[in-house]
Amino acid sequence: MEAVDKLLEWAETEGVKLNGIKPSLIPGRGIGIVAQRDIKENEVVITVPHKLLRTYDSTPKHIVTALKGCTVHGILAASVCLETDPSFAIWKATWPTVEDFDIDIPMRWPLELRDLVPHYAKALLVKQQGKFERDWRLCRDAFPHDFTKDQYMYAWLIVNTRSFYHTTPKTERFHKHDHMALQPVSDLFNHASVGCHVKYDADGFTILANKDHKAGQELYIRYGHHSNDFLLIEYGFVVPCHENPFDDTCIDVYMCPRFTVAQSEIMAANKYWGNFMVDNNAPCYRSQVAARVLGLPEEDWPGVFAGTRDDGPDSEETKRQLAFVLRLYEKDIRRIMNEIARSYDGEEESRELLRRRWLEVKEMIQTTIARLEDDDD
Numbered sequence: 001m002e003a004v005d006k007l008l009e010w011a012e013t014e015g016v017k018l019n020g021i022k023p024s025l026i027p028g029r030g031i032g033i034v035a036q037r038d039i040k041e042n043e044v045v046i047t048v049p050h051k052l053l054r055t056y057d058s059t060p061k062h063i064v065t066a067l068k069g070c071t072v073h074g075i076l077a078a079s080v081c082l083e084t085d086p087s088f089a090i091w092k093a094t095w096p097t098v099e100d101f102d103i104d105i106p107m108r109w110p111l112e113l114r115d116l117v118p119h120y121a122k123a124l125l126v127k128q129q130g131k132f133e134r135d136w137r138l139c140r141d142a143f144p145h146d147f148t149k150d151q152y153m154y155a156w157l158i159v160n161t162r163s164f165y166h167t168t169p170k171t172e173r174f175h176k177h178d179h180m181a182l183q184p185v186s187d188l189f190n191h192a193s194v195g196c197h198v199k200y201d202a203d204g205f206t207i208l209a210n211k212d213h214k215a216g217q218e219l220y221i222r223y224g225h226h227s228n229d230f231l232l233i234e235y236g237f238v239v240p241c242h243e244n245p246f247d248d249t250c251i252d253v254y255m256c257p258r259f260t261v262a263q264s265e266i267m268a269a270n271k272y273w274g275n276f277m278v279d280n281n282a283p284c285y286r287s288q289v290a291a292r293v294l295g296l297p298e299e300d301w302p303g304v305f306a307g308t309r310d311d312g313p314d315s316e317e318t319k320r321q322l323a324f325v326l327r328l329y330e331k332d333i334r335r336i337m338n339e340i341a342r343s344y345d346g347e348e349e350s351r352e353l354l355r356r357r358w359l360e361v362k363e364m365i366q367t368t369i370a371r372l373e374d375d376d377d
């Protein structure tokens with residue numbers, strides 16, 4: 001924690017104000033922020049002055065100009081690679097290492113392990129990889145001799161896992177994914193589905209306690225309304241699904257093959273094709289519609305899509321169709337978890353993280369099946 005002490009010393013001289021909190025090592029979560037005394041709801045626990053934020057606006061002009069067309073994410077990553085200010089090294093020393101990312105971040109895993117992430121997580125991963133490769137190509141062409149692809153990927157993942165939502169009049173026009181800023185010290189807050197309030201005001205970026213905290217308790221912020229698939233791919237961790245009201249899992253792989261091509265086109269024309277999810281409580285509405293029409297002749301489908309057909313008489317068959325599809329998923333989860341248990345690909349901790357994600361999915365699916373079948377009684 002020497003690196004953190006140095007960061008705090010430097011941060012204080014730069015105007016960062018910590019009030020009753022301190023970064024500490026938290027088992028399984030790296031560094032986190034812990035209350036040093038009892039903290040009252042709405043107390044400001046940290047203020048970071050605007051001048052310390054690393055944003056599109058604060059990036060040296062020659063970098064922004066050289067990277068025309070690059071995402072803000074990609075530009076901030078390049079600026080991290082190109083930074084030479086010695087004080088920046090003090091901040092960087094508190095960041096995770098490349099080896100940490102090799103363990104936690106699926107984009108760094110070998111292909112064989114990446115192949116075993118849940119369906120929706122895989123789609124996110126492919127998108128993330130594409131976004132990275134586009135940013136990298138622009139940066140490589142603009143700065144061919146300044147950093148390697150691996151160094152750039154590290155910086156890109158730092159920006160991905162540690163930036164905050166932030167806009168300025170200049171960046172408002174950009175895509176919301178590009179409204180980002182890096183900032184020291186407050187980038188040490190871990191995530192929970194309910195967390196402290198964050199805001200920008202005249203003094204800078206501030207975080208306010210969302211509730212009373214006892215001394216020794218960890219303070220969190222919420223990174224967003226994210227499922228565990230999203231947290232896994234973007235941030236390299238998962239939380240128990242009963243602690244994550246935003247968790248869900250995609251059942252497209254099991255639901256979609258139940259339809260003929262012609263039927264899938266009818267579904268698509270009615271905007272009901274794909275994105276079939278199950279969350280902590282139940283299949284989502286789209287999944288229910290899909291299961292419902294599966295049990296009906298096609299001439300009855302328009303009434304379902306228009307919401308004019310009475311759902312009472314269809315409900316038993318809908319539940320049966322859903323339970324059937326979810327049983328296919330459950331069987332596949334067992335196969336995938338066996339495959340993970342037998343695998344030697346990647347690091348053991350990465351496989352454990354993946355196994356935990358699948359355990360959450362299994363629990364979600366089994367609970368949902370039990371509910372559907374209980375309702376039958």
Ligand SMILES: C[S@@+](CC[C@H](N)C(=O)[O-])C[C@H]1O[C@@H](n2cnc3c(N)ncnc32)[C@H](O)[C@@H]1O
Pocket residue numbers: 028029030031032094095096104161162163187188189190191192234235236237238239
């Ligand atoms: C913004 S940083 C937070 C500080 C970080 N723990 C550290 O040591 O620097 C985000 C990273 O913290 C970790 N993290 C955040 N919330 C977590 C949680 N609830 N459980 C496990 N890891 C978490 C993940 O590695 C994530 O990518």
